[in-house]
Structures are given as structure tokens and as C-alpha cells.
Amino acid sequence: MQNADVLIVGGGLVGCATAWHLARGGAQVVLVEAGDIGMGASGQNAGSLHFQLERRFLENGEALAEQAAQTAALNRLAIDDWRRLETELGADLHVVMDGGLMVAETAEQVAILERKVARENAQGINTRLLDGDEARTLAPCLSPGILAAGFLADEGHADARSVTRAFAQAAAASGASLHSRSPVTSASRIERHFEIGFRESTVRAERLVLACGAWTPILCAKLNLHMPLYPVALQMNATERTGPRIGHLIQHVGRRLSMKQTDAGNILIGGGWPARLASDPRGAFDPAGKPVLIPASLAGNLRAAIDTAPFVETLNLIRTWTGVTAISADQLPIVGEVPSMPGCWVAGGGSAFTLGPTFARLMAQAMVGTPTPELDIVSPARFEHLNSFMG
Amino acid sequence: MAERYDLVIVGGGPAGQAAALALEGNGLAIGVIDEQLRPGGQILRQPPREFSVASWMTGKVYAPLLKQLRQFEAATGIDWLGGRSVLGLAPDAGHGFALTVSGRDGVETIRASRVLLATGCQDLAVPLPGWTLPGVYTAGGIQAFVKSQQIVPGNRIVMAGTHPLQLLIAAQIVASGGTVAAVLFAQKRRTMMRQLAGHALKAAREASALLPAGAAMALLQRHRVPVRYGESPVAILGKDRVESLRSTEREIACDAIGLCYGFVPQSALPRMAGADMIAGSRAGGWSTECDAWFRTSVAGLYAAGETTGVAGAAAARTAGTIAGTGIAIDFGLVSEEEATSRVSHARSERARHLEFADLLDTIADPSGHFPRIEAETIVCRCEDVPSATITPLLDGRSANAVKLASRCGMGLCQGRNCEPTLLRLLAGSGRTDEDNGFTARFPARPVMLGDLAAPK
Ligand SMILES: Cc1cc2nc3c(=O)[nH]c(=O)nc-3n(C[C@H](O)[C@H](O)[C@H](O)COP(=O)(O)OP(=O)(O)OC[C@H]3O[C@@H](n4cnc5c(N)ncnc54)[C@H](O)[C@@H]3O)c2cc1C
Ligand SMILES: Cc1cc2nc3c(=O)[nH]c(=O)nc-3n(C[C@H](O)[C@H](O)[C@H](O)COP(=O)(O)OP(=O)(O)OC[C@H]3O[C@@H](n4cnc5c(N)ncnc54)[C@H](O)[C@@H]3O)c2cc1C
Numbered sequence: 001m002q003n004a005d006v007l008i009v010g011g012g013l014v015g016c017a018t019a020w021h022l023a024r025g026g027a028q029v030v031l032v033e034a035g036d037i038g039m040g041a042s043g044q045n046a047g048s049l050h051f052q053l054e055r056r057f058l059e060n061g062e063a064l065a066e067q068a069a070q071t072a073a074l075n076r077l078a079i080d081d082w083r084r085l086e087t088e089l090g091a092d093l094h095v096v097m098d099g100g101l102m103v104a105e106t107a108e109q110v111a112i113l114e115r116k117v118a119r120e121n122a123q124g125i126n127t128r129l130l131d132g133d134e135a136r137t138l139a140p141c142l143s144p145g146i147l148a149a150g151f152l153a154d155e156g157h158a159d160a161r162s163v164t165r166a167f168a169q170a171a172a173a174s175g176a177s178l179h180s181r182s183p184v185t186s187a188s189r190i191e192r193h194f195e196i197g198f199r200e201s202t203v204r205a206e207r208l209v210l211a212c213g214a215w216t217p218i219l220c221a222k223l224n225l226h227m228p229l230y231p232v233a234l235q236m237n238a239t240e241r242t243g244p245r246i247g248h249l250i251q252h253v254g255r256r257l258s259m260k261q262t263d264a265g266n267i268l269i270g271g272g273w274p275a276r277l278a279s280d281p282r283g284a285f286d287p288a289g290k291p292v293l294i295p296a297s298l299a300g301n302l303r304a305a306i307d308t309a310p311f312v313e314t315l316n317l318i319r320t321w322t323g324v325t326a327i328s329a330d331q332l333p334i335v336g337e338v339p340s341m342p343g344c345w346v347a348g349g350g351s352a353f354t355l356g357p358t359f360a361r362l363m364a365q366a367m368v369g370t371p372t373p374e375l376d377i378v379s380p381a382r383f384e385h386l387n388s389f390m391g
Numbered sequence: 392m393a394e395r396y397d398l399v400i401v402g403g404g405p406a407g408q409a410a411a412l413a414l415e416g417n418g419l420a421i422g423v424i425d426e427q428l429r430p431g432g433q434i435l436r437q438p439p440r441e442f443s444v445a446s447w448m449t450g451k452v453y454a455p456l457l458k459q460l461r462q463f464e465a466a467t468g469i470d471w472l473g474g475r476s477v478l479g480l481a482p483d484a485g486h487g488f489a490l491t492v493s494g495r496d497g498v499e500t501i502r503a504s505r506v507l508l509a510t511g512c513q514d515l516a517v518p519l520p521g522w523t524l525p526g527v528y529t530a531g532g533i534q535a536f537v538k539s540q541q542i543v544p545g546n547r548i549v550m551a552g553t554h555p556l557q558l559l560i561a562a563q564i565v566a567s568g569g570t571v572a573a574v575l576f577a578q579k580r581r582t583m584m585r586q587l588a589g590h591a592l593k594a595a596r597e598a599s600a601l602l603p604a605g606a607a608m609a610l611l612q613r614h615r616v617p618v619r620y621g622e623s624p625v626a627i628l629g630k631d632r633v634e635s636l637r638s639t640e641r642e643i644a645c646d647a648i649g650l651c652y653g654f655v656p657q658s659a660l661p662r663m664a665g666a667d668m669i670a671g672s673r674a675g676g677w678s679t680e681c682d683a684w685f686r687t688s689v690a691g692l693y694a695a696g697e698t699t700g701v702a703g704a705a706a707a708r709t710a711g712t713i714a715g716t717g718i719a720i721d722f723g724l725v726s727e728e729e730a731t732s733r734v735s736h737a738r739s740e741r742a743r744h745l746e747f748a749d750l751l752d753t754i755a756d757p758s759g760h761f762p763r764i765e766a767e768t769i770v771c772r773c774e775d776v777p778s779a780t781i782t783p784l785l786d787g788r789s790a791n792a793v794k795l796a797s798r799c800g801m802g803l804c805q806g807r808n809c810e811p812t813l814l815r816l817l818a819g820s821g822r823t824d825e826d827n828g829f830t831a832r833f834p835a836r837p838v839m840l841g842d843l844a845a846p847k
Contacts, residue, residue, distance in 0.1 A: 035789070035792075036788045036789055036791075036792035037788075037792075038792075038795070039789075039791065039792055039795065043795050161795050161796065161798075162796075165796060180787070180788065181787070181824065238801075239840065240803060240837060264774075264798070290665065290830060292481055292482065293479070293481060293833050295481065295489065295491060295500070296845075298833075298843060299843060299844055299845035300845050302840050302841075302843050302844035302845070303844040303845040303846075303847065305840065305844075306840060306841060306844050307847070312840050313839070313840055313841035313844070314839055314840070314841060315839070315840055316803070316837035316838060316839055316840070317834060317837065317838055317839070317840050317843060318802065318803050318805070318834075318837050319801070319805065319832045319833070319834075320832060320833045320834070321830075321832050
């Protein structure tokens with residue numbers, strides 16, 4: 001049996017970034033990934049770096065919006081983390097942080113935008129409210145129908161295809177041992193250790209990090225834990241390449257939409273439109289199955305894109321893909337040590353492309369005893385009641 | 392056009408036509424969708440009506456296919472939906488399928504209780520240094536010019552590869568007034584003859600299928616077109632377009648090249664629908680897995696013709712007959728016994744064709760004959776990915792992971808062309824895990840955003 005200080009399950013962005021931070025700090029790290037590195041949500045996402053309050057937090061009541069605003073401290077850290085990332089990893093990740101616009105098309109949406117900007121400013125996020133003309137001066141691709149936009153200079157996007165691989169390479173270079181195509185098949189807590197089985201190996205580790213995205217509840221179940229993370233399937237679209245037309249991250253306050261242009265020139269269009277999750281033979285949702293595209297999602301997403309930036313109407317769609325990510329019971333991420341199982345850490349849910357590098361850094365810090373008050377709001381402690389009957 | 396059909400057949404080639412004809416007169420609402428304006432499929436690719444082509448598809452082997460085409464065109468109760476591409480298909484709210492179809496009037500949704508995919512095959516794209524220069528075509532690309540418009544896309548054409556079909560295409564070029572500088576077979580003549588001899592019985596029985604190749608040889612000899620064996624292309628040279636081909640033996644001046652290494656099934660739609668696939672022919676690709684009535688693993692979805700494996704037009708036609716009859720069973724129109732006896736002739740005919748197809752497959756086998764790829768040789772031409780980008784990624788990861796890391800397969804063609812090359816590279820690098828290739832994604836053909844968007 002091999003020993004490690006920390007065993008990480010999941011080779012997505014969160015797992016690989018955590019491995020890098022821990023290995024850099026001198027820990028003996030083993031990371032185990034079921035498939036290939038970065039092929040889960042971390043390789044399927046839209047690559048948005050969004051720090052304005054997300055639309056999903058604004059349409060579910062004041063209480064949620066207020067709670068979400070309290071994650072602003074995490075957002076501020078994430079902005080700094082992303083600005084440093086390419087230098088720290090020594091890799092070209094196509095990080096573009098030239099600003100993001102969250103647009104409004106109706107008077108009602110403008111009002112939501114105004115409240116949102118006030119809330120963000122109170123938390124130290126410097127969003128500015130622009131009128132339609134100001135927004136179009138900044139981003140001429142926007143439709144005349146855009147009445148206002150929240151502008152945050154720190155937003156942007158990065159290449160989701162390369163970020164996770166860069167973290168993995170840096171982790172390996174710092175001495176972490178990464179195992180691809182090695183699904184974890186058993187996990188148990190034995191006294192103060194964890195024993196994790198994959199392929200023909202068993203690793204005994206002091207600490208365990210479950211960073212397996214939508215699969216996290218499945219891994220938690222092996223340890224007799226509940227974790228209220230749920231798989232969701234989303235659709236993304238890519239157009240053919242075109243000349244530079246969109247420099248910013250573009251989102252919509254009242255419709256599901258995110259748009260950006262990649263380094264190669266494709267325009268990526270998403271924004272949280274659902275696909276249909278696959279199910280396993282017993283009828284349970286299967287995060288590993290290929291989700292089924294929902295034509296109405298596709299049609300609605302493209303309509304929102306055209307209404308926002310009309311020039312895309314005549315571009316060719318070359319690919320629509322689906323990806324599976326995790327949301328938590330209260331929509332906020334779940335990151336931290338599980339109170340009823342000391343040594344077991346989870347990190348899942350939320351927009352963990354944007355926030356993943358920060359979650360990873362803070363978890364690594366917390367493990368060596370550095371205070372990380374920013375993580376309090378996302379701690380799994382808030383769901384401990386679910387584990388009070390788990391023995 | 393109806394909004395809902397009992398059966399939609401995708402593909403109006405020999406297989407699709409035969410299936411439709413097997414079901415004609417049963418009262419089913421049947422729609423046949425094809426990208427081509429007119430029925431015929433790959434083998435009977437018809438010239439557009441505006442072009443009048445004098446000598447379109449004469450010859451004995453075509454006779455039964457032409458006869459079927461005429462029957463199909465005369466059939467009643469079958470909606471011909473030409474000039475439309477199927478972009479995708481998905482289960483439709485628990486009942487049948489919804490097909491997303493693009494045509495001249497934009498994108499429409501066509502619903503069907505059952506769907507038969509008869510989408511045929513395509514040329515295997517084979518990279519070699521210089522293959523992205525203008526003037527380099529697949530054999531099928533050249534044939535499409537010659538067949539449908541009687542245009543020869545060059546003044547001096549070289550055909551190169553392993554598939555005997557290149558003899559036919561060379562002959563078609565010559566017959567249309569073009570010049571063929573040479574036909575190069577990578578394999579040795581001795582090997583081909585030995586393989587033929589080994590199958591002597593089958594070959595003799597199928598002599599009629601080989602007839603066109605014999606006639607083609609004679610025509611090429613008459614025009615003094617050199618046909619050489621054991622000679623492979625090494626590089627294609629030229630500044631802005633093809634100027635010559637360098638082979639293992641010599642350099643041949645030319646202004647167009649047709650590469651002919653075989654065919655792979657069209658697999659975008661069955662894979663998108665989640666049907667089980669099996670490895671295609673020796674040339675590569677994926678065939679749709681089917682039962683004896685051409686049912687796929689997805690309920691209500693059928694596949695026939697070369698989508699299920701490349702075996703020639705005659706075999707595709709028999710498959711269509713069997714599939715159509717099988718669909719009649721599933722609609723409750725005929726008992727399985729009755730159906731079995733109805734297709735017994737088609738089945739025995741098919742068995743013969745498959746023997747011949749196997750022989751052809753053996754002779755045409757490109758494995759071991761693929762040209763060498765240099766570091767700078769483009770593997771994925773849509774995204775301009777050279778082999779040097781891919782090589783360091785061949786560390787055991789999957790085709791999908793290589794795609795994500797390199798962009799190979801991320802372009803307009805959705806990897807249709809580079810996937811077989813990448814899978815060969817993966818196999819050559821010692822990857823042993825089973826690899827199902829790229830995950831098939833919507834749309835099967837590029838389509839304008841405005842055509843797909845919800846109404847304002
Ligand atoms: C379509 C889409 C668009 C998105 N857009 C954005 C965006 O624009 N911005 C943003 O911030 N976020 C976005 N997200 C969310 C973001 O992608 C995820 O939050 C983030 O990638 C999660 O990273 P992760 O490492 O936790 O999970 P993942 O990347 O899913 O990694 C989990 C890994 O665990 C592995 N695993 C599972 N079971 C086992 C096992 N038994 N043994 C070993 N390994 C196992 C999986 O194979 C997988 O690789 C999007 C998500 C999707 C699906
Ligand atoms: C270049 C080339 C040359 C060939 N020459 C010969 C030959 O000489 N002899 C021989 O026996 N065989 C030949 N074949 C094989 C030939 O394709 C078949 O034998 C025969 O045509 C197969 O019949 P099918 O009905 O299966 O498919 P096809 O005849 O290929 O018909 C398939 C039809 O489906 C349509 N289609 C495909 N995808 C879509 C979509 N997404 N939406 C709408 N329509 C779609 C196509 O337009 C096509 O008309 C050749 C193949 C190729 C590619």
C-alpha cells in the first residue's frame with residue numbers, strides 16, 4: 001500500500017489546482033482521475049470569468065441575492081488569482097480580462113441591474129452602470145435594443161481547454177503523482193486515515209479531497225456521507241471562426257446568455273441552457289452519460305444571442321455540446337472540511353471555472369492551518385444536519 | 392411535406408430507395424430526405440436537370456440500380472424531400488424522433504415514428520505532405536465533378552491509393568475527355584493477384600461486378616494511361632497549387648490528384664442518436680450495429696446500406712429491401728414469417744455481394760500503405776492542426792482528450808475527415824483502451840444561427 005499526505009479524487013480544475021498548491025507546499029499528493037485530465041465540466045465549460053452577481057441569483061428572491069453578494073470576497077480574490085495565473089503557471093491560457101458587460105433590454109431589467117450594481121458596490125465590486133449608448137461605444141457589436149449594461153472591468157474569459165491541463169502539468173512538476181484513467185472504486189475511513197482503491201492500487205492518505213464535480217455525491221456515499229450536490233446538464237454552442245468582433249464577456253441580466261470570442265475566433269454562446277441528463281439502467285441520473293440536446297434550449301439560446309449581438313445571426317453554428325456540472329441545494333458552492341469527518345474535504349458546485357483556482361488555493365492554505373474566513377460562507381457545515389443520522 | 396411521418400428515410404441512394412419501395416402501398420406516410428436535389432445516392436448521382444448529360448451512367452452493372460431509381464421516382468405515396476440536410480435527430484417527447492432539417496427555406500423540424508438512416512459512405516481522407524494544396528481531391532470529389540456535371544477538375548490528373556475504384560474513376564475521367572497521367576496502387580500487383588486467386592470461386596461468381604474494372608483497364612490501356620503497382624505517393628509538391636506528385640519511384644507532373652484509399656460509413660447521425668457502433672472496414676470508421684432486420688440498438692431507429700458497412704451499391708440495395716420489410720414487421724403490417732419469405736431472395740443475393748465486398752475489402756486494404764506523415768503535415772485541415780501538435784499528446788489519452796487539447800476535429804466537418812487518422816495515430820502509439828472516437832455533436836452540417844434561433 002502506498003502512502004500519501006493527501007489523496008485527491010477528481011482531475012478537473014479544482015482537483016488539479018489543489019494538487020498544485022499542496023505539492024508546491026511540500027505535501028505528498030496523489031491525484032486520481034477516472035478518465036482523462038480535464039474532460040469533465042472543466043473541459044466542457046464556457047470559460048467565462050464572471051464576477052458580477054449571476055442572473056440565477058437575481059431571479060430567486062432577495063434573500064438569495066443578498067447571500068450571494070456575500071461571496072463577493074471570494075470574487076475579489078478570484079480576480080487577483082486569475083490576473084496572476086498565466087505567469088504563475090508559465091502557460092498561455094488565453095486569459096482575457098478586458099471587462100464584462102451584463103446587458104438589459106427592458107425597463108424592468110434595467111431596474112434589476114441598478115439594484116444589482118448597488119449591491120455589488122457595497123461589497124467592493126466596482127461594477128458601473130452604463131446606458132445603451134455607452135455600452136455600444138464600448139462594444140459596438142451590441143444591438144440598438146440594449147438599454148443599459150453593468151460593466152465590470154475585471155471580467156473576461158480564458159481557454160477552458162488549457163487551464164486544467166496547465167494546473168495538472170504544474171502539479172506534476174511540483175512532485176504530485178497524477179493517475180489518469182483510474183476510477184476510484186472504494187473509499188473508506190480507517191481510524192484516522194482514508195484508504196482509497198483504484199485500478200490495482202490502494203493508497204492510504206491522511207487527508208482526502210473529493211473534487212469530483214457532479215460525481216461528488218457518489219464518492220461521498222462510499223464514505224457514508226450525504227452531500228447535497230446535484231448534476232445538471234448544460235448546452236454550449238460554438239460558431240465558425242470570424243474576425244475579432246467581441247472583446248468582452250457579454251452576459252444578460254434577464255435572459256440566459258453568455259458570449260465571448262475565443263483566441264481562434266469562434267464565438268462561444270451559452271448561459272446555462274439545460275440539456276437532458278442521461279440516466280442509468282435503474283433510472284437514476286447518470287453524470288457520465290451523454291446528455292441529450294434540447295432543441296428548445298438551442299433555439300432560445302441562439303435567439304438571445306442574436307437579440308444581443310445581431311451580427312451573429314449569419315454565422316454558422318459548427319457545434320453544440322453538452323456538459324455536466326454540479327449545483328448545490330442552495331446554489332452556493334460547497335467547499336471545505338466535512339465537520340463530521342475530519343480530514344475529508346469536498347469542493348463542488350457553483351461556477352468553479354471562475355472560482356476554482358481560488359477554492360483550491362484557500363483549501364490548501366486551510367489544510368496547513370492558515371485562516372481562510374472567505375470560505376466560511378461556502379463550508380459544508382451548513383448541510384451537516386443531513387449527516388446527523390448517518391452513523 | 393408533412394409535419395409528421397410514420398417513417399422518415401434519410402438518404403435516397405440504393406438502400407433508401409429499396410426500403411421505401413419495400414413499404415410502398417402500405418398506407419404509411421413516408422418521407423425520404425436527401426441533401427441531393429434528386430434521388431440516386433452516391434452511385435447514381437444524377438446531374439442537375441439543367442445540365443443535360445448525354446452518356447449518364449450507361450453500363451450493365453448500373454441497370455438494376457437505374458431500374459430501381461425509375462421505380463422510386465414513379466412511386467406514389469412517398470414524399471421526396473430533396474435538397475435538405477438532416478442536422479440532427481433526437482428522441483421526440485417519448486414518441487419517435489424529431490429531425491432537425493435544413494433546406495433552402497431554413498430549418499424545420501420533421502417528426503417521425505421511425506427513422507431509417509441510409510446515409511451511405513464517404514471517402515477516407517488520407518493526409519500526406521502537401522495534401523492540403525488546391526488541386527488535391529478525394530476520389531469521390533473528382534467523381535462528383537465528372538458524374539454530375541461532366542467537368543474534369545484538371546488537365547493532368549494522377550490517381551493514387553489502394554482502392555480498385557480508382558481504375559473506374561480514371562476511366563470516367565478519360566471517357567469525359569480528361570488526361571490521366573498515372574494510376575498508382577500502393578500495393579504490389581502480385582499481392583493483389585494472389586488475393587484474387589485465393590478467392591477465385593467468389594470472384595468468378597461475381598465476375599459481373601468486376602466487369603467494369605476490366606472495361607476500365609482496357610480503356611486506360613487504349614489511352615496509354617500507366618497503371619503502376621507498388622508505388623505510393625510520398626509528397627505532393629507545388630507552390631500555390633498542385634504541380635507534381637512525388638512517389639516512392641519518381642516525380643510526376645500533374646495539376647490535380649485524386650486519392651483513393653477506400654471508404655468509411657457516414658456515422659454522424661447514428662452516433663448522435665446514441666446507437667451502438669462497431670469498427671468499420673479495414674479502412675477505418677464506424678459502422679452502425681444492427682440486427683438481422685437492420686434495427687439499431689435505439690428503439691425505432693434503423694440503418695441500412697453503407698451506413699452499416701461499405702459493401703457496394705448492390706449490397707446496399709438488398710439491405711434496403713430487408714430493412715424496409717423489417718420496418719413493416721415493426722409497424723405490424725406483415726408477420727415475421729411472411730417477411731422472412733419476402734426477403735429470402737434479397738438475403739441470398741446479399742450474401743453473395745458480401746462475399747465479393749469482402750474480397751474487394753481485402754484487396755483494397757490500405758493498412759500498411761498509408762503515406763508517411765511528417766511533423767508539419769496537417770492532420771485536421773479544418774483547424775490546421777499539424778501532426779507535431781498531436782504527437783506529444785499520444786500518451787494514452789482518448790481521442791476526445793486529444794481533440795480538446797489540440798483542436799483536431801473541432802472544425803466545420805466535426806472530425807469526419809481527421810478522426811480515422813487520429814485513431815490510427817492513437818493505435819500506433821500503443822493505446823490499448825477501447826476508444827469510441829469523437830463524441831458526435833450536433834449539427835451534422837454547419838448551419839446559420841439565424842436559421843436555428845427561436846422566432847423573435
Ligand atoms: C456547459 C458548462 C458551462 C459552464 N460554464 C462556466 C463558466 O463559464 N464559468 C464558470 O465559472 N463555470 C462554468 N461552468 C461550471 C464549471 O465548469 C465547473 O464548476 C467546474 O469545471 C468544476 O470543476 P471540478 O474540477 O469541480 O469538476 P469536473 O471538471 O467535473 O471534474 C471532476 C472530475 O472527477 C472525475 N471523477 C468522477 N468520479 C470519479 C471517480 N470515481 N474516481 C476518480 N475520478 C472521478 C471526473 O471524471 C471529472 O474529471 C460550466 C459548466 C458547464 C457544464
Ligand atoms: C466516391 C464514391 C464512389 C463510389 N463508387 C462506387 C462504385 O463504383 N460501385 C459501387 O458499388 N459502390 C460505389 N461506392 C459506394 C456507394 O456509395 C454505394 O455502393 C452506394 O451508393 C451505397 O448506397 P447507399 O444507399 O448506402 O448510400 P448512398 O448511395 O451514398 O446514399 C446516401 C444518401 O444519403 C444522403 N445523405 C447523407 N447524409 C445526409 C444527411 N445528413 N442529410 C441528408 N441526406 C444525407 C446523401 O446525399 C446520399 O444521397 C462509391 C462511394 C463513394 C463515396
